[in-house]
Amino acid sequence: MASLKDLRNRIASVKATQKITKAMQMVAAAKLRRAQEAAEAARPYSERMGAVLANITQAIGGGGDAPALMTGTGRDDVHLLIVCTAERGLCGGFNSQIARLARDHIRRLLADGKQVKIICVGKKGYDILRRDYASMILERVDLREVKTLGFVNADAIARKVIHLFNEGGFDICTLFYSQFKSVISQIPTAQQIIPAGAAGSTAPEATNGGNAVYEYEPEPGEILSDLIPRNIAVQIFRALLENAAGEMGAKMSAMDNATRNAGDMINKLSITYNRQRQAQITKELIEIISGAEAL
């Protein structure tokens, strides 16, 4: 049985932990709000981009001059996986969920005899995937130093991916990230970005201008070849933002749980502590009384 002093120390340390988790929860809540705002601010751009893309593909009508980024290489032998996770842990199952989805996908691809390459964005996914697939990881993008996610970060990744594609490094590119549904639910998602198939893009049907006859300056094909790389960057950017919001949401609920657990633990420990203190007092009283009786 632990002594009273041990119990006291234990309670103090759990209390300190509770304070930390509580603080982390509050920090996550504040960051979540900011991340959500950022994700919302970025939405108009990706929506409009989708609409413009839909318009222009309609104009070209899937003609032969569509760039390879859109139509693909015609093969599906080499797959590139971009796995976006958080830089930090302590956010429940957030990172492992994304990594698990990616791992299942990799296993399936390998079983089909495909070649797999991986780019890890974020430290945690890298740590998990490194165990099994270290040889397939091409690169690890570190965003730890980045204070606020900018389009520049996404653009840098997109540029690397497109460069690799142009060199014939892969045929199909899939993006893994976590979709932010709500604070308590983030859905790990796989999205194909190259070739930009109809299934992968969130492009809504051509809006208001659907039946307008556009004049293109320069040629539609040229605009499209400019637009598609940008669209890839936008998709990656959106994934990163959703991830950031999801991470904070997951962290918030994980820390909330931790705070509550610490509270339960303190209650239990205090009961044990009080009981033991009472037992000791009783014991001392008995000693005094029986001592007095013996006289």
Next chain:
Amino acid sequence: MAEAFKFELVSPEKLLVSEQVESVVIPGAEGEMTVMAQHAPVMTTIKPGVVTIKTAGGKEERFVVFGGFADILPSGCTLLAESATHVNDIDRADLARRIQEAKEDAADAKDDESRSKAEQFLSQLTTLEGALLPA
């Protein structure tokens, strides 16, 4: 007074402008163009330059954009900019950095096509810098 139309300036980070305007000057890839209400539908890429907006209230605002495109319809105009900042907030160091990068790109270009592209971009940037300096 000229008819007003809806103009939106969007960068990946946020929606910068969304209001009724009288006219917008866009640095199109094939020359500057002024968009007013009831413009024929045009889709154009834009080069680095200054977008000048004349709002329905008669105010004039200027934004610096680095590439992107414009989707122009009779009912409105949407400008998707790769990055956009208000002229007052422009960061000269950032511009200088972009120019430096463009220079490196031009120097590293492997074939003629990409070199001419990089050089074109560089000249657009330097023109932009020149246009901003007296401002």
